[in-house]
Amino acid sequence: MKENEKKQYLERYKKAKQDGVPWYPIILFKDAVVALLVFLFLIALAYFMGAPLESRANPADSSYTPRPEWYFLFLFQLLKYFPGNLEVIGVIVIPVIVITLLFLLPLLDKGPQRHFMNRPWVTGITSITVIGIVTLTVLSYLEAPPPTEEIKGDSVAALYTENCASCHGPSIAVPEGIDLHAVIAQGTHEGMPAWSGDLSTDEIDSLAGFITSPGGNDLFKQNCQECHQISDLVASNPIDLNEAIDQGNEFLPHAEVKIPAWKQVLTNGEITELLNFLAAPDGQRLFAINCASCHGRTVAYNEGEDELREIISQGGLHLEMPSWRESLSSAELDQLAAYVTDPVANSESKDLFDQNCTSCHGSRIPDSATIEQTRQTIASGGAHETMPVWGDVLTDAQLEALTIYTWEAAQGTSLEIGKTLYAENCASCHGTFGEGGQNPARADDIIAPISSGEYLKTRDNTTLYNIIAQGQPNFGMSPFGSEFGGPLNEEQINLIISFMRFWETNPPVDLPPEVQLPQDINLTGQEIYNTICTQCHRPDGTASAPLLNDNDFQENNSDQNIFDSIKNGHLATPMIAFGSLLTDDQIQELIEIIRQLEPELTESSITPSGPPSFSADIVPILEADCNACHGTLGGWDGSTYNSVINSGDNGPAVIPGDAENSLLAQKLLDTQETGTVMPPAGKLADDVIQIFLNWIKAGAPDN
Amino acid sequence: MVVKLTDWLDERVGWRSIWDNVFKRKIPYVNWLYTLGSATLLAVINQGVTGILLTIYYVPTPDHAYDSVQYITTQVPAGWMIRGLHHWGASAMVVLSFLHMLRVIFLGSYKYPREVTWFTGVFLFLTTIGFGFTGYLLPWDQKAYWATTVGTQIVAVTPLVGNWLLRVVLGGAELSPLTLTRFYGTHVWILPAALLLLLGIHLYLVISIGISEMPKQRE
Numbered sequence: 014m015k016e017n018e019k020k021q022y023l024e025r026y027k028k029a030k031q032d033g034v035p036w037y038p039i040i041l042f043k044d045a046v047v048a049l050l051v052f053l054f055l056i057a058l059a060y061f062m063g064a065p066l067e068s069r070a071n072p073a074d075s076s077y078t079p080r081p082e083w084y085f086l087f088l089f090q091l092l093k094y095f096p097g098n099l100e101v102i103g104v105i106v107i108p109v110i111v112i113t114l115l116f117l118l119p120l121l122d123k124g125p126q127r128h129f130m131n132r133p134w135v136t137g138i139t140s141i142t143v144i145g146i147v148t149l150t151v152l153s154y155l156e157a158p159p160p161t162e163e164i165k166g167d168s169v170a171a172l173y174t175e176n177c178a179s180c181h182g183p184s185i186a187v188p189e190g191i192d193l194h195a196v197i198a199q200g201t202h203e204g205m206p207a208w209s210g211d212l213s214t215d216e217i218d219s220l221a222g223f224i225t226s227p228g229g230n231d232l233f234k235q236n237c238q239e240c241h242q243i244s245d246l247v248a249s250n251p252i253d254l255n256e257a258i259d260q261g262n263e264f265l266p267h268a269e270v271k272i273p274a275w276k277q278v279l280t281n282g283e284i285t286e287l288l289n290f291l292a293a294p295d296g297q298r299l300f301a302i303n304c305a306s307c308h309g310r311t312v313a314y315n316e317g318e319d320e321l322r323e324i325i326s327q328g329g330l331h332l333e334m335p336s337w338r339e340s341l342s343s344a345e346l347d348q349l350a351a352y353v354t355d356p357v358a359n360s361e362s363k364d365l366f367d368q369n370c371t372s373c374h375g376s377r378i379p380d381s382a383t384i385e386q387t388r389q390t391i392a393s394g395g396a397h398e399t400m401p402v403w404g405d406v407l408t409d410a411q412l413e414a415l416t417i418y419t420w421e422a423a424q425g426t427s428l429e430i431g432k433t434l435y436a437e438n439c440a441s442c443h444g445t446f447g448e449g450g451q452n453p454a455r456a457d458d459i460i461a462p463i464s465s466g467e468y469l470k471t472r473d474n475t476t477l478y479n480i481i482a483q484g485q486p487n488f489g490m491s492p493f494g495s496e497f498g499g500p501l502n503e504e505q506i507n508l509i510i511s512f513m514r515f516w517e518t519n520p521p522v523d524l525p526p527e528v529q530l531p532q533d534i535n536l537t538g539q540e541i542y543n544t545i546c547t548q549c550h551r552p553d554g555t556a557s558a559p560l561l562n563d564n565d566f567q568e569n570n571s572d573q574n575i576f577d578s579i580k581n582g583h584l585a586t587p588m589i590a591f592g593s594l595l596t597d598d599q600i601q602e603l604i605e606i607i608r609q610l611e612p613e614l615t616e617s618s619i620t621p622s623g624p625p626s627f628s629a630d631i632v633p634i635l636e637a638d639c640n641a642c643h644g645t646l647g648g649w650d651g652s653t654y655n656s657v658i659n660s661g662d663n664g665p666a667v668i669p670g671d672a673e674n675s676l677l678a679q680k681l682l683d684t685q686e687t688g689t690v691m692p693p694a695g696k697l698a699d700d701v702i703q704i705f706l707n708w709i710k711a712g713a714p715d716n
Numbered sequence: 717m718v719v720k721l722t723d724w725l726d727e728r729v730g731w732r733s734i735w736d737n738v739f740k741r742k743i744p745y746v747n748w749l750y751t752l753g754s755a756t757l758l759a760v761i762n763q764g765v766t767g768i769l770l771t772i773y774y775v776p777t778p779d780h781a782y783d784s785v786q787y788i789t790t791q792v793p794a795g796w797m798i799r800g801l802h803h804w805g806a807s808a809m810v811v812l813s814f815l816h817m818l819r820v821i822f823l824g825s826y827k828y829p830r831e832v833t834w835f836t837g838v839f840l841f842l843t844t845i846g847f848g849f850t851g852y853l854l855p856w857d858q859k860a861y862w863a864t865t866v867g868t869q870i871v872a873v874t875p876l877v878g879n880w881l882l883r884v885v886l887g888g889a890e891l892s893p894l895t896l897t898r899f900y901g902t903h904v905w906i907l908p909a910a911l912l913l914l915l916g917i918h919l920y921l922v923i924s925i926g927i928s929e930m931p932k933q934r935e
Contacts, residue, residue, distance in 0.1 A: 014828050019828055022828065025929075026926070029744035030743065030744050033746075033929075035743070036741050036742075037739035040746070041739075043750075044754035046751075047751040047755045048755055048758040051755045051758055051759065051812070052758060055801055056801065058800065059797050059800025059801045060800065062804070063789075063796060063800050064789070064796070064800045064803035065859075066782075066785060066786065066855055067858040069857060069858070070782065070857055070862075071861075077858050077862045079859075079862035081852070081866070081867055082806075082807075085849070085867070101873050101875060104870050104873045104874075105873060112842070115838055116835065118826055118834065122824075122826075123827075123828075126824070127824030127827060127928075127931035128824065129824070130933050131933060135821065136822065
C-alpha cells in the first residue's frame with residue numbers, strides 16, 4: 014500500500030467513523046445480544062448433553078480406538094493420506110505452511126482492495142481451505158463413527174483390568190499344564206495375593222478363560238452375551254456347550270431362540286477359542302465337571318501321561334453290550350456293520366442303527382476301522398465304550414489341562430505322599446491320627462497327642478523339622494533325618510510336616526471337654542451323668558465316644574471295665590481319668606445308671622420315617638450321581654420316573670416292592686454279577702442306598 | 717455529593733476520558749458479523765470463570781484426576797453444569813474464534829493499519845488450540861488418555877528434534893503422571909498468562925485504532 018493510499022484509507026475511515034454510531038449503547042447492545050445467545054446455547058448444551066466422561070484411563074487396554082476432540086479430526090483424517098515416511102508432510106509441513114501463510118497474511122496481501130470480491134486469491138484459497146477442513150471432518154466421522162455406548166459392559170475384561178492388569182499388563186502368557194484356577198485362587202507365586210477371598214469361583218473361572226482365550230471373550234460378547242450372563246456359562250459342562258454350538262437351533266434350549274447355526278457363522282478356530290473361554294483349560298475344574306461324577310476324587314492310574322491322554326481322548330471301555338446275533342439276522346448285522354463303518358455311503362441302514370443302537374449310543378456312531386471287525390463286535394457284544402469320547406468334546410487345550418491334572422492327581426498329591434510317609438515312619442509310635450499312646454521304647458511312658466490344635470499351633474515348622482530330623486533321644490525317639498543317620502531326606506520330612514499341618518485345621522483328636530465342677534462335689538449319679546457323660550456320649554457327640562445304650566457296648570463291657578474306664582480314663586482321648594474328680598461310690602452309681610439305659614434303635618434316627626418320595630429323595634441322588642452318564646449316553650436313563658423303572662437293555666430296572674431282584678438295587682449294592690458296581694467310582698453311602706431300597710420296597714411310588 | 721465523589725475519582729483515575737474514549741467512541745456502521753469477536757470474548761470469560769471453579773476440586777494426579785472429575789460431576793452442587801459449560805465452552809471458543817478469523821479475512825480487516833492486531837489474533841487462535849489439546853487429557857478417562865497418546869506421538873515426526881520434543885511434551889519416554897501435571901500446568905498457568913497478555917494487546921489495538929468499516933466493492 015502506497016503512502017497516498019494509506020492516507021486515503023485513513024480519511025475514508027475517519028469519515029465512516031463520523032457517520033457511524035457510538036459504541037455505547039448501540040454496538041454494545043448488539044454484542045450483548047449475541048453474547049447472551051451464545052451463553053444460553055452453552056447452558057443448553059451443558060444441560061441436555063452434559064460433559065461426557067468415559068471409563069477411567071486404562072493404559073493396559075490398547076484395544077481402545079483413540080479419538081481426538083472433534084476440532085482435531087480433520088488433522089487426524091489428513092494424516093491418513095500421508096502414510097509411512099510421508100507422515101511428516103501431513104503432520105509438520107502442511108500445518109506449518111498454513112500457519113505461516115495465515116500469520117503473514119497482512120504482509121502478503123498488501124493491496125488497497127478490501128472487499129472479498131476484489132481479492133480473488135485470498136478469498137479463493139481461504140474458501141478452499143475451509144471447504145477442505147469441513148470435508149475432512151465429515152469424512153473422518155463417516156469412516157470411523159464415534160463408538161456407540163456399550164450396551165453391556167465387558168464384565169470379564171473389566172474384572173481383568175481391575176485385578177490383574179496393574180501387575181500383568183494387557184495379557185498373560187500361561188505355560189501349558191498350569192492350573193490357572195488354583196493359581197488365581199491361591200496366589201501361589203511371588204507377591205500375588207490369593208484372590209479367592211475377593212472373587213467368586215465363577216469370576217475366577219471367567220478370568221482363567223479370559224487369560225487363556227481373550228479372543229473367546231470377544232466372541233462371547235458378540236454371540237452369547239445378549240442372552241447369557243458370563244456366570245451362567247463359565248464352567249458349564251463341555252458336553253452341553255459342544256452340543257449347543259454343534260446343533261445350533263436344534264439344541265433343545267435354543268429351539269425357541271432366534272440364533273444362527275453356529276457352525277456356519279463361526280470358524281473352527283473361533284469355536285475353539287469360545288469353548289476355551291467358557292470352560293477354561295483348567296484341569297481341576299474340568300475334572301470336577303466331567304469326571305468326578307463317575308470317577309470320584311481321583312483316578313487310580315499308573316501308566317504314562319501319553320497313554321492317559323489317549324484313554325481320555327478316545328473314551329473308555331467298561332459296559333457290556335448284548336450279543337446282537339441273537340436278535341438280528343445275519344443280513345441285518347452286515348448292514349449295521351457297513352453303516353457304522355461308513356455311515357454316509359450306507360445311509361439306508363440308518364433305521365436299523367436308530368432302532369437298536371441309539372438308546373445307548375445316542376446319535377454318535379462309534380469309530381470303527383473295518384467292516385469285519387465291526388460286525389464281529391456287534392455280533393458278539395461284550396465290552397464297549399461308555400466313557401464319552403472326550404477327544405470330540407474338549408478342545409486341545411482343555412484336553413491337555415485335564416490330562417495333566419488327572420495324571421498328577423493320580424501320582425498322589427503332596428498331602429497323600431506325606432500321609433503315606435507318616436504312616437510308614439511315625440504311626441507305630443504316634444498312632445495313625447497322631448493320638449499318641451503307650452511309648453513302646455519305654456515302659457510307663459505315655460506319648461502325648463501330636464495332632465491336637467494346641468500342640469501344632471505352638472510349634473513352627475522349623476521346630477517340627479528339628480524334632481523329626483534329630484529325634485528326641487530323651488524320650489526314646491530316634492533321629493529320622495538322613496543327616497543324622499535317619500531314613501528321611503529333607504523333602505520327605507517337609508511332606509510329613511505339611512501332612513501334620515493338615516491336622517491343625519482338621520484335628521483328629523479332641524481335647525478333653527471343659528469340666529467345670531464345684532469344688533465340693535455332692536452331685537447324684539444322675540446329675541453327673543447328665544452334665545458330664547452326655548457331653549460326649551450322645552447320638553451326635555464325639556465320634557470316638559461310644560453310645561452307652563448301644564447293645565454292643567453293654568454286652569462287651571463288664572462293670573469292672575466301665576469302672577476302670579471312668580476312674581482311669583482312656584489314653585489320648587477326651588475320656589480323662591475321672592477318678593480324681595469322682596469318688597468310687599459315685600462311679601458305681603454311674604455304672605448302675607448306664608446299665609439301666611434303654612437300648613434304642615439307632616437306625617430309626619438316620620432313615621426318614623415315611624417311605625421315600627421319588628421327587629424329593631430319589632431324583633436329587635440320580636441327578637448328582639447317575640445322570641451325568643445315564644441319559645446322554647444311552648442305556649438306562651435316570652431322567653424320568655418311567656425311564657428309571659423301565660429303560661435299559663435289561664429293563665425293567667426296578668421291580669416295585671422287590672428290592673432284591675431289582676437291577677437298580679443290585680447295581681448299587683454290587684450284588685449283580687454282570688458289569689461293575691454303579692456308580693463306577695464306588696458304592697454310594699449305605700444310607701443313600703438304603704433310601705433306594707426303602708423306596709423300591711414301598712412299591713417305588715411316583716410321588 | 718455524588719458529583720463531588722465522581723469528580724474526586726476522575727481527578728485521580730481519569731475514568732471520564734476512558735468512558736469517552738471507549739464507550740462514547742464512534743464506530744463505523746457494521747453488521748452482525750462484527751459481534752463474533754465479542755462473542756469469542758464471552759467464551760473466554762466463560763472458560764476462565766468455570767475453569768477457576770473446576771481447579772477448586774480437580775486433582776492433577778493419575779490416581780485422583782478421574783475420581784475428582786467424577787466427584788465434580790456427581791457431588792459438587794451445580795458441578796455438572798460448571799463442567800458442562802467448560803466442556804462445551806471449549807468447542808465454542810474454537811468455533812467462534814475460527815469464524816471471527818474468517819470474518820476478518822473475508823472483509824480484509826487485517827490490512828493497514830491493523831496488521832499487529834492480526835498477528836496477536838493468530839497467536840490467540842493458536843493459544844486456543846493449545847488449550848483444547850492440553851485440556852483434553854485432564855479428565856484422565858479412556859478417551860483423554862488414548863487421544864493424547866496418539867496426539868503427542870505426532871510431535872515425534874518432526875525432523876531432527878522430534879524425539880526430544882516428544883520427551884519435553886510428555887515429561888518422559890511415555891505418557892505418565894508427569895505428562896498430566898505438565899499438561900495441567902500448561903493449561904492453567906502458561907496458556908492463560910499468554911492469553912491475557914495477547915488479549916490485552918488485541919483489545920487495546922481494536923479500541924485505539926478503531927474497528928474496521930464494512931468495505932465496499934466499488935471504491
